[in-house]
Amino acid sequence: MKVKIHTLFEYLLETTEAQPEAFIGFSLSQSPVLGDFLDDLDPNLSLDWNGRSFRGLPELRAHVLREAGLDGICKPDDVLITAGAAEANYLAICQLLEAGDEIIIEKPGWPQAEVLARAKGANIKVVERREADAWALPLDDLRAAVSSKTKLIFLTNPNNPTGRLLSVQDLKDIAEIARAVGAWLIVDEVYAGLEWNDARAPSIAGLYERGITTGSVSKALGLQGLRTGWMICPDPDLIMDAIILRENSSEIMNILGETLAEIAMRAKRYSAAIEVARADGRKTLEMLDAFIARQPLLSWTPPEAGLIGLARLGGYLNGEEFAKKLLAPPYRTFLLPGSAYEQPNHIRIGAGGGASAQLELGLRRMQTLLETLG
Numbered sequence: 001m002k003v004k005i006h007t008l009f010e011y012l013l014e015t016t017e018a019q020p021e022a023f024i025g026f027s028l029s030q031s032p033v034l035g036d037f038l039d040d041l042d043p044n045l046s047l048d049w050n051g052r053s054f055r056g057l058p059e060l061r062a063h064v065l066r067e068a069g070l071d072g073i074c075k076p077d078d079v080l081i082t083a084g085a086a087e088a089n090y091l092a093i094c095q096l097l098e099a100g101d102e103i104i105i106e107k108p109g110w111p112q113a114e115v116l117a118r119a120k121g122a123n124i125k126v127v128e129r130r131e132a133d134a135w136a137l138p139l140d141d142l143r144a145a146v147s148s149k150t151k152l153i154f155l156t157n158p159n160n161p162t163g164r165l166l167s168v169q170d171l172k173d174i175a176e177i178a179r180a181v182g183a184w185l186i187v188d189e190v191y192a193g194l195e196w197n198d199a200r201a202p203s204i205a206g207l208y209e210r211g212i213t214t215g216s217v218s219k220a221l222g223l224q225g226l227r228t229g230w231m232i233c234p235d236p237d238l239i240m241d242a243i244i245l246r247e248n249s250s251e252i253m254n255i256l257g258e259t260l261a262e263i264a265m266r267a268k269r270y271s272a273a274i275e276v277a278r279a280d281g282r283k284t285l286e287m288l289d290a291f292i293a294r295q296p297l298l299s300w301t302p303p304e305a306g307l308i309g310l311a312r313l314g315g316y317l318n319g320e321e322f323a324k325k326l327l328a329p330p331y332r333t334f335l336l337p338g339s340a341y342e343q344p345n346h347i348r349i350g351a352g353g354g355a356s357a358q359l360e361l362g363l364r365r366m367q368t369l370l371e372t373l374g
């Protein structure tokens with residue numbers, strides 16, 4: 001299987017060297033530092049693997065079920081700890097899809113499923129989220145797209161890049177649509193935990209026997225560098241297939257990632273961290289929203305959850321040219337162009353990263369650039 005590069009990763013590779021001074025694109029909460037964990041770390045922790053389960057530390061799997069609202073609904077063995085949500089998606093997609101199988105993806109959406117499906121030689125069908133509908137997933141289009149050949153549906157909730165949420169009823173309807181054709185259904189919840197107006201949506205693993213929930217500690221907790229996430233699925237064969245594929249790549253989880261994630265997800269610590277992340281996120285998103293309202297060349301539907309959203313550039317400006325101009329001196333400010341999501345007249349903006357993102361500085365510089373273009 002030869003995997004080809006996607007525009008989003010190409011842009012990141014191209015721009016990492018640019019050393020921006022400000023970021024208007026961070027999708028994660030401010031990251032904690034190692035020192036925050038030292039009091040809870042055992043200096044005698046063996047750096048061998050956990051030696052207890054190929055599925056990951058049992059305590060961590062219990063935390064994952066608790067936060068996904070799946071206590072008593074899914075079993076600890078329905079959870080597999082992985083190297084981020086990215087590995088969870090990878091393992092599930094690679095084991096489920098074969099050449100000629102049909103997969104349904106959403107656009108705009110997280111490109112991983114499309115990249116892997118292409119490499120596998122699968123047939124890709126797209127359901128378009130429309131800006132005029134505030135980026136809602138059109139369930140009638142999804143219903144019309146599935147067929148007896150549909151092997152897999154891949155969705156994000158909250159959606160990357162728009163922050164749009166699926167409601168409880170949406171999720172139940174989507175499960176019905178998938179069930180009608182026996183399709184597997186991955187709902188990537190990597191941005192869950194930062195819902196601005198609603199409660200966290202239920203996880204699909206609790207609603208559908210072929211539902212696969214993926215998530216991680218990367219976004220709401222800001223712990224992206226731990227490379228620790230999970231897959232939850234009530235189907236034991238799917239979990240075992242993922243373990244078998246992982247045995248032939250990275251074999252096991254890294255012990256420091258698992259251990260630190262387990263500490264970070266202990267109930268008291270988790271709720272304190274989420275409270276801080278929500279307060280910070282709400283404040284920065286309000287600031288971003290007010291900034292956009294003042295710009296004649298920008299408009300957006302603010303995210304219902306998570307720290308990122310897609311903003312439209314007026315005046316026929318091209319998102320990629322705009323992002324490159326903004327990254328170059330004198331602006332030195334990073335954001336992702338909408339071209340990473342096939343939305344050429346948009347930019348992806350984000351309120352994450354905490355103080356180190358220098359968001360206000362970045363916005364001032366963006367305003368200056370917008371004024372020169374307006």
Ligand SMILES: Cc1ncc(COP(=O)(O)O)c(C=O)c1O
Nearest residue numbers: 084085086110160190216218229
């Ligand atoms: C929707 C989505 N899924 C998965 C990932 C990968 O996250 P992780 O760090 O948990 O692998 C990202 C990262 O941006 C994402 O946006």
